[in-house]
Amino acid sequence: MNALSEIKSHFSAALAKLVDDPTQALGMIRPAGDPKFGDYQANCAMPLGKQLGKPPRDIAADLVADVSLDSLCSNVEIAGPGFINLTLSDAWLNNHLAAAIKDDRLGVTATDSPRKYVVDYSSPNVAKPMHVGHIRSTVIGDAIAKVLRFAGHEVITDNHLGDWGTQFGMIIYGYKHFLDSSAFKTEPVKELGRLYKFVRQIMDYHSTKKQLPTTQAELVAAQQKVEQLKALPETGDKKAAKKQKKELNNAISAAKKLTGKIEDAQATLQATETSPSLAKIAAQHAEIGNAALLETAALHAGDETNLALWKQFLPMCRDDIQKIYSRLNIVFDKELGESFYHDQLANVVKDLEAKGFTRESDGAICVFLDNHDAPMIVQKRDGAFLYATTDLATIKYRMENFDTDASLYVVDHRQSEHFNKLFDVADKWGYNETELTHVSFGTVMGKDGKPFKTRSGDTVGLEGLLDEAETRAATIAKENNPDISDDLLAQAAKIVGLGGLKYADLSHARTSDYVFDYDKMLSVRGNSATYLQYGYARVQGIIRKTEADIAAIRQSPVAFEFEQPIERQLAVKLLQFSEAIDEMLVDYRPNILCNYLFETAQLFAKFFDQCSVKDASSDSLRTSRLQLCDLTARTLKTGLSLLGIEVLDKM
């Protein structure tokens, strides 16, 4: 058990005497923000004082009298209005450090209530190039799965590939009309990607052309409204004047938005119209949008040609994304894509109908929900099933085949509405005993504050991104060590470059957008993988220099000595590894683990400056320091490995 849970379990009984539910009060017991307040702080006396109408200091005194912390703390102090400051005893620290040193799991005990999880992540729509957004789901999902496993849970990772969607109709249409056969022979996936983009362009051309007159009419109306508002006589009434001004500003910005939309539309049209050959093709394929949909429908209905094409394309697309997964060291237990569920969709709808949960609306079969305005459509008027229907089938399949306690969906925040509805329908349908959680994440932004794009305005392909991170890491490694061998250089480029890329993603709160920045990502100074990897390599350097027999020391650790305050601080931090893991899993936030590792590495850097290992004043102090170094390195290495990041012995 870690210090925090031990302290909490001691407080829990005492708190239960004061309030019915001590959860909130227990949540206010935390590691101290500053070592001068001890190692942990219980700040619950203040809110309890308010709640119970008693002076907080009295409550703190009662709690301290009631809780016996002798086995754990050397000092328990009431400070200020009623803070309880707790200092761990050196004996407790020594016991736990010794246990951690001997333990491959560094003293992190596995949970005594293991659950079975499915983690649904990465899940790209194949046959479209993977882009920067996919890295977030892939990297966050992988870290969550690894940490859950380390914590003792059973995990099934599942890559719910989009392998059955409308993109296949588009590609099939492209293949039938625009194929460059020789390109397809040499680089098939590249040619499929080109076909997808090409069909997309012509579809966009026609839909834009169709939409433009409406937008133009909207603009005229918006401009008229602006003129009308401008022409209104000024009013003396302050409130009315303010309202008038606000309305005018709103109208102006609405008109501006429409102008922007029209400019974008005109650019889209021009891109096709300025090329005579493209314009000709566009004219010949005026019905392309509908035709592509029909190709998808034919595929779903089992049309032989389309099914044969799909069967030919899919393995190529899978191989292609597999290249990215191999580079990132990502392995899935299952890859049950959307196509896997195709046969089960009709039954899902039948079952929902039989249970009386559906209603017809405009020919579509819908599930209406009390707390949502719009229903969930499970079958369209033309008979087609939807993304949501597949997700319902997936929930049923996972429950029946994996008997899960929880499913985590690591998917872009823009799908929140989908998952909210999905989980409510699943609940209604009877899957109310399994946890269903949307682990959502924000957008990857460029330095300009807009979604990360290449100069030409395309979304950035994942492959190029990985290449660039490796190249930059290689340049830095070569600068630091011009004599580095080619093998080591390649290894460093991969470990530092791709590690940096993963860490940059993981260290930002997943729900926020984050700015993609190669320089920060590979910096040795800030909160980066490089900084942590550097801390690890530094320890290996110390161990090499002192020629210590670290394996023997691990077998029989000696008593720790804290000559400098930083040694004790580092020791306390190292024993908080399992607390960081617990906290990360509360709502699946890898940045909590990143922060913990960063703070550990920062303390280690201070320790390194202040405490010599080689020139320690006694053998026992030298060994104590070596043990701290070793435990730091192993904590960094294990923590990084849980994030999918490797380390190097030398940097």
Ligand code: ARG
């Ligand atoms: N293929 C989807 C997309 O790229 C993500 C799928 C997420 N998983 C799920 N079970 N819906 O948007």
